[in-house]
Amino acid sequence: MSAILEIVHVTRRFAGLVAVNDVSFALNEGEILGVIGPNGAGKTTLVGLISGTLPPSSGDIIFKGRSVTSLPAFRRARLGIGRTFQIMRPFPGLSVLDNVAVGALFGYGRGTPDLEEARQKARRNLEFVGLSRFADHLADELGGPGRKRLELAKALAMEPKLLLCDEVMAGLNHVEIDEVIGVIRKVRDSGITILVIEHVIKAIKSLSDRLLVIHHGEKIADGVPDAVLSDKTVVEAYLGKRRA
Numbered sequence: 239m240s241a242i243l244e245i246v247h248v249t250r251r252f253a254g255l256v257a258v259n260d261v262s263f264a265l266n267e268g269e270i271l272g273v274i275g276p277n278g279a280g281k282t283t284l285v286g287l288i289s290g291t292l293p294p295s296s297g298d299i300i301f302k303g304r305s306v307t308s309l310p311a312f313r314r315a316r317l318g319i320g321r322t323f324q325i326m327r328p329f330p331g332l333s334v335l336d337n338v339a340v341g342a343l344f345g346y347g348r349g350t351p352d353l354e355e356a357r358q359k360a361r362r363n364l365e366f367v368g369l370s371r372f373a374d375h376l377a378d379e380l381g382g383p384g385r386k387r388l389e390l391a392k393a394l395a396m397e398p399k400l401l402l403c404d405e406v407m408a409g410l411n412h413v414e415i416d417e418v419i420g421v422i423r424k425v426r427d428s429g430i431t432i433l434v435i436e437h438v439i440k441a442i443k444s445l446s447d448r449l450l451v452i453h454h455g456e457k458i459a460d461g462v463p464d465a466v467l468s469d470k471t472v473v474e475a476y477l478g479k480r481r482a
């Protein structure tokens with residue numbers, strides 16, 4: 239297996255706080271890597287560091303064998319690093335379809351320069367995530383579950399090679415979670431490598447090939463889900479508290 243992404247001793251400080259502390263790991267091509275950890279552990283910061291919305295304080299981020307650490311987010315997106323946002327940011331005055339078309343216009347490579355072609359692509363992305371019937375609605379008419387799917391469709395429209403999903407199941411019920419799991423599996427089967435942050439342990443366990451646990455900005459475990467979830471340090475730091 240070859241690594242599509244390597245995080246090498248990455249640290250990110252905010253004033254006096256170390257949000258991500260000397261974290262290293264690799265993500266193999268075609269893999270689904272789950273990332274779990276308590277609120278404030280540094281998971282969203284990690285996504286920002288990989289996608290380029292936040293520069294690291296130190297360390298290196300290697301994508302497909304080349305350092306992208308000094309590249310801005312739009313350049314990383316064009317190389318194939320896509321993400322969803324935990325705090326969803328649809329363009330409120332645009333239709334659901336055009337929200338996704340924007341992704342196609344600015345995505346992988348140089349994107350699609352033609353609006354009609356971008357809309358065609360966007361229709362396929364909406365179909366893929368099960369949002370076709372809302373294509374002509376305004377994005378702000380969507381409820382929570384719809385917005386989560388829209389985030390996925392927007393990210394997919396940029397044709398990423400690596401997709402970073404930040405809590406795309408938060409606030410969803412069991413049926414909706416199962417549907418999103420199905421969509422993420424389909425994304426992987428289409429050849430995209432995935433990093434997925436999630437609090438729903440059952441979901442992340444069934445979805446992930448490998449699990450990484452972050453606690454106070456540090457990586458405390460990395461391995462196959464069963465071993466990680468029964469690891470003593472992980473149970474004490476994270477799972478134990480959740481059950482309490």
Ligand SMILES: Nc1ncnc2c1ncn2[C@@H]1O[C@H](COP(=O)(O)OP(=O)(O)O)[C@@H](O)[C@H]1O
Nearest residue numbers: 252255257275276277278279280281282283284
């Ligand atoms: N832009 C920021 N400025 C200052 N502190 C931040 C900023 N973003 C995140 N933090 C802090 O960094 C820590 C990690 O946050 P975050 O990565 O959002 O955690 P998680 O996604 O695991 O809940 C938290 O203590 C948070 O308050």
Ligand SMILES: [Mg+2]
Nearest residue numbers: 281282283324
């Ligand atoms: Mg977060």
